[in-house]
Amino acid sequence: MTGNILIVDDLATNRIILKVKLNAACYETQQAADGETALALARETQPKLILLDMMLPDLSGIEVCRRLRADPATQHIPVVIITASTDRDSRLQALAAGADEFLTKPLNEVILLARIRSLLRAHETEAELRMRSETWGDLAMDGGVGGETLLPMPGRIGMVAGQPSVAMGWRNTLANHIKERVTILTPAEALTDTTSAASQDLYLVAEDLGAAGSGLRLIADLRARLQSRHAAIALVLPEAEPEAAAMALDVGANDLLTLPLDPQETALRIALHIQRKRRADHLRQAVSHGLRLAVTDPLTGLYNRRYALAHLDRIAARAQESGRQFAVMVLDLDRFKTVNDTYGHAAGDTVLETVAARLRDNLRPSDLISRIVGEEFLVALPDATIATARQAAERLCRIVSEAPVGLPEKHCAVRVTISVGLALGPNLTPAPQIPAETARDTWARADAALMEAKSDGRNQVMVFAAA
Known part of the structure; x- marks a missing residue:
């Protein structure tokens, strides 16, 4: 069933x-x-x-x-x-x-079943989006994402007919009943990527655009294109012929309007479809926002451990394919507990945010930087040598330590330093009896180097050296 x-x-x-x-x-x-x-x-x-x-x-x-x-x-x-x-x-x-x-x-059984199929498709799509959005905890009953509410902005309607004068007649009929902005489009313009054509909330499409079945083909094309895939579409027919009407609903039309257009009824239907489309857009935005939160550390804005593990695996796989190595750094704030104990956890958060910003601002866009736990960060440098990686690590050490972190709430500043463990991976020519090195192996070696850097005095870079 x-x-x-x-x-x-x-x-x-x-x-x-x-x-x-x-x-x-x-x-x-x-x-x-x-x-x-x-x-x-x-x-x-x-x-x-x-x-x-x-x-x-x-x-x-x-x-x-x-x-x-x-x-x-x-x-x-x-x-x-x-x-x-x-x-x-x-x-x-x-x-x-x-x-x-x-x-x-x-x-009419044909139209009834086509209407049911169309409405169920829309309902299932919205229900799935709502479930995903609620999973992330971003959807409030008032429709807010991140505390924002939907603004009642005027909708955008694209009217497409075989002759521009026909679409202009529709616009004139509806002028006193709708608040939406109307754009008259040719069939070709409706399928372009220009802002005026691609940003419509709803398309009114004539059944006959100059050839038999042309209106249905345009609906199918609009549904196939990314920029118009989620727009509402209403097919305007001279009369509700059951087979054509059912086919229109099955290829992607949300509604059927028969001529002559009843301005009040058409305005109500337009408002319903635009409201539903805006709600679905909002749910998609909420899901996207939730996905970002799932891989992002909320304090620093850096990627979190979950994302770092997955992305590091991809970097390692590309290194194996290309024959070029990558570097992994594990960075840890020195004596961070003292900052929390002396100035409080709010000050500690300020230090973490500032250090994260300094790290991010001094790495390449292609480099991976994440906060993996507490005051510990991970950096991965694709296509690196031991010389370039060590140079980058020492630069980060210097940049973090050279300027104290201001604590406005305490009216003071605190100097912080980091220790860095560095390892290069993977081993591109392992012995036959030794399994290929994984990204986590490289991470573990960098972590071992970090422990050595901290035990040897902190505020320095230590490169992993095999025993």
Whole structure:
């Protein structure tokens, strides 16, 4: 089964008909005969989608939809309102209440199933992003990343028709109903990488762009390109022909609009799609932010031990392939405990941040620098010799020690030094009976050299020497 769908209808016959159609398409279903039961089931079972009849014995479908959207536990579940009424006001009220779609009976099975597939794809994508974002702990219920909130910036709409005058007519029809910025694009312009074409939140695409099936091909091309992959897309058709409409939804359209455009309904649909797109963009940003945090030390901004281990393995692998060696330094602040004991841990943090900045500013972009634990840092220099590596290590020692670290909160400064252990790896010509050296072996040798540097007086560089 591919998804659980909640069917809400007061007539058992209607529920059974929908259940049979959906079961045949491999969807699991559950049923509710009234609004309160539907709300309770939605909260309890978290269905993938809700098919909601407009007329229920206790609550209207619109009121049920409003309550679903107001509840954080159910606000992201797609809702399709179904009714026998063709009343325009009811359709507008349903969309304003947060319904994702409004379908009239008798239902066309082809369009219904295509709508369900489209909504489930969008829902699954958002649910996966939300789960990853929450895993990192960056997503708040108000939509903030790092304490920021989403600003209600105007959306951007690209209108694409066979003739610019047609798209201009759409723009004029919607002018008094939308606040979004509209750009008229040719099909070729919609697929370019220029800022004006590639930064759209939503595309309105005519079904006929001058050749049969051209609108569908443009939708597929927009979905295939990185700059427009996540934009919302609505196909504008002269009439809702079932097979063409279903194909449009399956190739990537989010919505279908029929001519002539109803300005109020179109404006509501545009607002819904842009809001959903912005929410997904925000979730992707939260996931990216969380990934950065997963490999970054929060105090110094350097890479952490997890990243250092993985990246050092890659440096070692490239060294083996190229036949060129790399250097590993393990650096440790001398007598750092004294700084913490004398000035406090806040001062110790200031020292760590300052030293990290000095190290970072005096290494190449290709060099790896990370804080691996406490006051200990690791540096890896690809394509290094023992002479260049020792020169770099001694330079770091000098730069750290030559200027005291200011402690504004203590109105003083403290001089700090570092000890450095250095090793070169890998051994490119090991004896046949000796296993190839790993990156961690090189790290261990550098760590052994560090211990020797500290026991021999500190504030110096010690190169590992094999016994």
